Amino acid sequence: MAGIVVVFDFDKTIIDCDSDNWVVDELGATDLFNQLLHTMPWNSLMDRMMKELHAQGKTIEDIVEVLNRTPIHPRIVPAIKAAHALGCELRIVSDANLFFIETILKHLGLRDCFSEINTNPSFVDEEGKLRIFPYHDFNTSPHGCSLCPPNMCKGLIIERIQASESLEGKRKIIYLGDGSGDYCPSLKLGDGDYVMPRKNFPCWDLICKNPLLIKAEIHEWIDGEDLEKILLGLINKISIEENAQFLSPDCKLQTISVSTHEAMPQALRVQL
Numbered sequence: 001m002a003g004i005v006v007v008f009d010f011d012k013t014i015i016d017c018d019s020d021n022w023v024v025d026e027l028g029a030t031d032l033f034n035q036l037l038h039t040m041p042w043n044s045l046m047d048r049m050m051k052e053l054h055a056q057g058k059t060i061e062d063i064v065e066v067l068n069r070t071p072i073h074p075r076i077v078p079a080i081k082a083a084h085a086l087g088c089e090l091r092i093v094s095d096a097n098l099f100f101i102e103t104i105l106k107h108l109g110l111r112d113c114f115s116e117i118n119t120n121p122s123f124v125d126e127e128g129k130l131r132i133f134p135y136h137d138f139n140t141s142p143h144g145c146s147l148c149p150p151n152m153c154k155g156l157i158i159e160r161i162q163a164s165e166s167l168e169g170k171r172k173i174i175y176l177g178d179g180s181g182d183y184c185p186s187l188k189l190g191d192g193d194y195v196m197p198r199k200n201f202p203c204w205d206l207i208c209k210n211p212l213l214i215k216a217e218i219h220e221w222i223d224g225e226d227l228e229k230i231l232l233g234l235i236n237k238i239s240i241e242e243n244a245q246f247l248s249p250d251c252k253l254q255t256i257s258v259s260t261h262e263a264m265p266q267a268l269r270v271q272l
Contacts, residue, residue, distance in 0.1 A: 003242050004235060005161065006083055007185075009177035010094035010101055010119070013198065014080070016071045016224070019100045020046050026066040027058055043120055043151040046097070047132040054129040063130060067103045073224025077108055079231055084113040086235055089171075091115060091161070095152050095181055097122040097132045118157045147184040155184035162188070172238055174231065175216070177203050189216035194234055196221055 011018045020042075024033045029049055036045055053063075084090055090113050094101060099122040105111040122132045134151030136143045145153040158175070165171055175185055178198035183206040186195045193216040197204040200222075207214055219234065221227045 003171045004088040004174060004238055005091065005165070005171050006088045006174045006231070006235075007091050007093055007158070007161070007176070008080075009179065009182050010092055010096050012178045012201065013176055013227075014072070014076055014092075015104060016073055019067070019070060019096045019104070022070055023063060023066050023100070024049055027053055027062065029053055029056075041134075041150055043095075043132065043134045043149070050130040050132060054127070060124055060128055060130060063099075064103055067100055068107045070104050072108070073227075075224040075228040077110060079224070079228035080110055080113055082228075082232055083235060086232075086239075088235060089115050092117045092119065093154050093157050093185065094119045095135075095149065095154075095179075096120065099123070099130055099132075118154075120151060145184060147187075148181055152181065153184060154181055155188045158185040158188045162190075173216075174234055176221075176227065176231070179203055180206060183207065186214055186216065189214070191215050193217070194219060196227070196230060196234075198222070 008014055011020075024030055029052060032052060033045070033049055036048060039045075040048065080090065092101060092114055094117070097120040098117060101117055101119055102111060105114065118135070120132055120135045122130060125131050136151055136153065136156075142150065143153040143156055145155060148154065154177075158173075161173070165173075173189060173193040174196065175182070175189060175194070176196040176198075177185070178201040180202040182197065182203040186197065186203065186207060189195055195207075195214060195216040196219050197207055199220040204220060207218060211218060219230050221230050
């Protein structure tokens with residue numbers, strides 16, 4: 001399916017927790033984290049926590065061991081592999097960080113499924129300490145979006161993806177996310193795109209306040225099994241629609257038989 005770009009959030013979308021909290025909690029630094037939580041931006045706090053953990057003798061190997069047992073729903077990996085096998089281009093837009101995301105994806109055998117990871121940069125310095133930096137440098141060049149945290153506006157990233165699509169030939173976008181930071185990119189999607197907010201999570205709540213602001217078709221999901229069914233159903237739906245455009249009038253009169261994973265997903269109906 002060369003005509004589809006699937007954009008995933010990472011925390012609580014691909015994995016079933018917040019990767020920052022998971023590492024901090026599993027390495028025994030929760031109390032310090034909570035003490036510092038309201039003193040600095042989250043992204044800066046995570047960089048500080050990596051310094052503190054390093055000072056306590058925690059190694060990169062300790063962090064990797066924790067990341068390799070991050071909780072994930074058993075249907076997420078098959079769903080991602082299936083979407084990739086169907087020819088969709090898969091990207092990640094996440095407010096986690098590159099080291100956490102790549103470590104987990106490599107452990108799951110999924111790294112090669114994604115053409116692009118947009119997230120906060122991170123690297124291991126010469127002392128063996130993980131450093132984490134903001135995607136947008138909010139001190140020198142703030143992004144100016146009131147909906148998003150200072151270190152990352154996912155809406156700007158979606159606009160960049162859309163701009164590149166307009167040059168290459170527009171493809172449909174399916175966006176999956178859960179958090180309040182996923183609301184801004186949801187607003188940027190257009191007619192013919194799809195947004196999959198996780199039900200009863202912040203992005204879903206914000207959408208439900210005024211669903212008419214969303215131009216994309218809305219399909220909520222609850223867990224990994226739900227995500228797999230709806231995502232592959234949407235990919236199949238788009239495939240049928242695109243194939244129908246190239247059929248002759250005579251062919252269109254015939255029954256189109258396509259192997260479907262599940263019945264086609266229905267768009268969300270929200271009480272206004």
